[in-house]
Amino acid sequence: MISSTSVYGLKMQWTPEHAQWPEQHFDITSTTRSPAHKVEAYRGHLQRTYQYAWANDDISALTASNLLKKYAEKYSGILEGPVDRPVLSNYSDTPSGLVNGRKNDSEPWQPSLNSEAVYPMNCVPDVITASKAGVSSALPPVDVSASIGSSPGVASNLTEPSYSSSTCGSHTVPSLHAGLPSQEYAPGYNGSYLHSTYSSQATPALPSPHPSPLHSSGLLQPPPPPPPPPALVPGYNGTSNLSSYSYPSASYPPQTAVGSGYSPGGAPPPPSAYLPSGIPAPTPLPPTTVPGYTYQGHGLTPIAPSALTNNSASSLKRKAFYMAGQGDMDSSYGNYSYGQQRSTQSPMYRMPDNSISNSNRGNGFDRNAETSSLAFKPTKQLMPSEQQRKFSSQSSRALTPPSYSTAKNSLGSRSSESFGKYTSPVMSEHGDDHRQLLAHPIQGPGLRAATSSNHSVDEQLKNTDTHLIDLVTNEIITQGPPVDWSDIAGLDLVKAVIKEEVLWPVLRSDAFSGLTALPRSILLFGPRGTGKTLLGRCIASQLGATFFKIAGSGLVAKWIGEAEKIIHASFLVARCRQPSVIFVSDIDMLLSSQVSEEHSPVSRMRTEFLMQLDTVLTSAEDQIVVICATSKPEEIDESLRRYFMKRLLIPLPDSTARHQIIVQLLTQHNYCLNDKEFALLVQRTEGFSGLDVAHLCQEAAVGPLHAMPATDLSAIMPSQLRPVTYQDFENAFCKIQPSISQKELDMYVEWNKMFGCSQ
């Protein structure tokens, strides 16, 4: 319903077209609206919206008239005021900008809803009074609107709506008075509930910053507060987020256990930038204090523990698990706390301990797993001086394997301590001749040293029959020129295995000490005369060991009554002459499964041998290697094969080895053979053992002698003999035949497949 009334003689009729009045009267020449103009247009839009609602309500003409009169008086007073102030404007710009409503977009746009831009309302009553007194003429809406330009709603609503309806008035009034500060508020009030930081825009949806005059006069009931807009504050999600904070109430007990900076004395928390003015910042929950986890910040006081949430409790449980259960593994986290020195107990920071026992030194392997853990201990740093001296001094007497020549000086040597450790002082004290024979010819000064560990051996040696010692010294210990690897033709695979698995564990017992199954006993099996004994001598030479050669056949045939004692004495002396290599040929004579009589000499001999062998195998300190050889491995009791950790087949020499053997043997003589004849010799010696080839060469070498008249043999010089020719070998072949049958060879191959350790 459109109502009309007459106010001061003016016939006014309100129509919706009035809402478009600002646009009709503004001097809009530019198509690009200034910010001010945009705001005014938006305000006009809102005004029209609410005015339609108001216009549809029935109000009395008297009410409309009174309201219009009242507003006319107000605004006429303002217009006639002495100072042209942007009271009603949302702009804090110059008046010129207010008048034309233009503002360049490039110019800074200042919000009006701040304390500086709002004109104090204490001047309004004055101007109203002055208006009542001197100005009675009603101003046309045009003039009023022009003066207040930015408030079309006011200009077009000089006739106050009825406000009888609370439904529409509740929204209309705030919009009408958005820029009208009330004198009921303090001058400093900026008209906003929000902090000045966030009140950058005025929006109709905002709750009324202050009650309208109609509210103050009781004409209107205070409208229910509208819900706050969700996006009033950029980056701040309304009040919903605020609810998640623990706003301390007035009675909130002061935090006494928070660190500095959080007002431990109960002072109010500093205001937060994201909170309205006057509202203290939410008191942060005190950080949880983990038992055992000393969180000590720099300059912060300890934080009292608080109840743990499920998540934090689970996290602490995991941390406690790692701290307790896996402390050994990664205790660097669990045991480490701020302000605490890194513990040396942690393997991560554990420094090499030079005070570890000698048994753990030098080999790079730490037997004490509990203490070593994951720490890497450089071998060089932990190599004790005594170990270095031990192996550096071994070069004086040990022959290093040729292929390991680079290690010869550093590793292929033995110290005097190692020899002296097991050298019996009895030999030097008593001065017995037979005991002096026990001394190794190249053993050196180590014989004069003695340690407490060999006292038991010395006592046993004292109690041993001197006859046995003499026997061992004269018959068992074999002295001779050292044998080099190059002296053994062929057998490359066997030699490599022996070097790797027999020699080095003895030469570097420290490095191989962690292994429990060191091959201290090996079995060489194969045809006779293939170099088994030669290998034994070579091993002893490379180790610088005393070589004990015990012939099983001789024990049984020659010393059957004393075989048991001879074996005992041999091992006893071997312990005194370490390192020692005990070579037992024809071991099948001792370990044959055919021995059935329990208390026979052979049985007792075997028992003694196995007992001594077991002692060697279980002793970590003895440097004794037992090498047994047999050409009848199939006769060894199968229950005793386990005593030999390595069972190596020593086959017949191949063509290359035979050629090498022939050359080696002929170099001692004057011979005349071309390559073709050498090739024929190699070919014709197929199936010969090394010993057979040696016999062939010996037979061929005596050919020149056989050609000499018997009368000249007594006076002829070796240089006068003719050279050995191929014809001599032809003659030798008539006498020397292969000693190994094909059947035997097949047996070795089969046995090697079943029990051998090499192919």
Ligand SMILES: Nc1ncnc2c1ncn2[C@@H]1O[C@H](COP(=O)(O)OP(=O)(O)OP(=O)(O)O)[C@@H](O)[C@H]1O
């Ligand atoms: N591989 C070889 N290289 C050089 N010479 C060898 C080789 N094999 C055997 N001989 C010669 O044969 C001889 C006998 O060798 P050796 O005694 O080592 O054989 P064996 O296998 O021990 O014999 P048996 O089983 O009868 O004891 C050696 O002195 C050597 O001259």
